[in-house]
Amino acid sequence: MxxxxxxxxxxxRRVRLCLAEKGLxxxxxxxxxxxxxxxxxxxxxxxPNGVVPALRLDDGHSLYESSTICEYLDDLHPLxxxxxxxxxxxxxxxxxxxxxxxxxxxxxxxxxWSIALQPGASQWSDAQLQDKLSRIPTAERREAWLRxxxxxxTAEEKAAALDKLxxxxxxxxxxxxxxxxxxxxxxxxxDIAAVPFVAxxxxxxxxxxxxTRCARVAxxxxxxxxxxxxxQARLExxxxxLRQRDSAATTATxxxxxxx
Ligand SMILES: N[C@@H](CCC(=O)N[C@@H](CS)C(=O)NCC(=O)O)C(=O)O
Numbered sequence: 001m002x003x004x005x006x007x008x009x010x011x012x013r014r015v016r017l018c019l020a021e022k023g024l025x026x027x028x029x030x031x032x033x034x035x036x037x038x039x040x041x042x043x044x045x046x047x048p049n050g051v052v053p054a055l056r057l058d059d060g061h062s063l064y065e066s067s068t069i070c071e072y073l074d075d076l077h078p079l080x081x082x083x084x085x086x087x088x089x090x091x092x093x094x095x096x097x098x099x100x101x102x103x104x105x106x107x108x109x110x111x112x113w114s115i116a117l118q119p120g121a122s123q124w125s126d127a128q129l130q131d132k133l134s135r136i137p138t139a140e141r142r143e144a145w146l147r148x149x150x151x152x153x154t155a156e157e158k159a160a161a162l163d164k165l166x167x168x169x170x171x172x173x174x175x176x177x178x179x180x181x182x183x184x185x186x187x188x189x190x191d192i193a194a195v196p197f198v199a200x201x202x203x204x205x206x207x208x209x210x211x212t213r214c215a216r217v218a219x220x221x222x223x224x225x226x227x228x229x230x231x232q233a234r235l236e237x238x239x240x241x242l243r244q245r246d247s248a249a250t251t252a253t254x255x256x257x258x259x260x
Pocket of ligand 1: 065
C-alpha cells in the first residue's frame with residue numbers, strides 16, 4: 001500500500017495511527033500542500049476532493065476519507081480490532097468520528113493554515129493565485145485558499161477557532177465517564193479520530209488539558225502517548241516540523257543559487 005499524506009495533517013495522522021496499531025507496512029508518500037501537489041491531476045484521480053490522505057491499494061484501487069480508510073483497514077485486517085463489537089457502540093463511534101470531522105477539523109484548519117500555508121500563499125501573484133484556485137475541485141477549499149492568500153484570519157477569528165476546538169475536550173470528558181476509552185471497553189477508531197486534535201490542543205493550549213480542567217481527558221492523553229503506535233505514527237510538534245521544513249527550503253534555495 002502507498003499512503004499519500006501530510007505529516008502535519010490531522011486526517012493523515014489518523015490513518016498513520018491506524019496503520020501503526022495494525023502493524024501494517026506501507027510506503028509513505030508525503031504530499032507538499034504548500035506546492036499544491038494534492039491538486040495535481042494524478043492525485044485528484046485518487047482523491048477527487050483534493051485533500052489528503054489517499055491510500056493506493058496493491059490492486060491499483062484508491063481510497064480517500066480518513067474514517068473510511070480506517071474502517072477499510074479494520075475490515076481487511078480485523079486484529080487487533082479497532083471497532084467495538086456491539087452494533088450500537090459502533091454507531092456511536094461513527095457519530096463521534098463524524099462530529100470531529102464537522103466540528104473540530106474546520107477550526108483547526110484556521111489555526112494550522114495560518115502558520116503553515118499563509119506565509120507562502122500570501123506571496124503568490126494574482127495570476128498565480130487564479131491558476132492555483134482553478135485546480136481546486138471544491139468551492140469550500142477554494143474559499144479557504146483564497147482566504148489564506150489574500151485575507152488572513154484575524155486574531156479574533158483564531159481565538160474563536162481555538163475556543164470551538166476546545167469544545168472537543170468537554171465532549172470527550174463526558175464520554176470518558178464510563179471508562180478508559182471513548183466508546184466501549186477498548187481503544188477504537190473513535191480514540192484515533194480524536195488524537196490529532198488533542199495533540200494540537202496540547203501544543204496550542206496546554207493548560208486546557210490540565211487535570212483540573214479535564215482530568216479524564218488528561219489521563220486518556222497520557223495513555224495514548226504510551227501506545228507504541230503513537231510514536232510510530234510520528235505526530236511531530238508543529239513548530240519543530242515547520243522549522244525543519246523552512247530550514248530545508250532555505251538550504252535548497254541556497255544550493256540552487258550556488259549552482260546557477
Ligand atoms: N474528511 C477528510 C478531510 C481531509 C482534509 O481536510 N485534509 C486536509 C488536511 S487535514 C487537507 O488536505 N487540506 C488541504 C487542502 O484543503 O487543500 C478526511 O478525513 O480525509
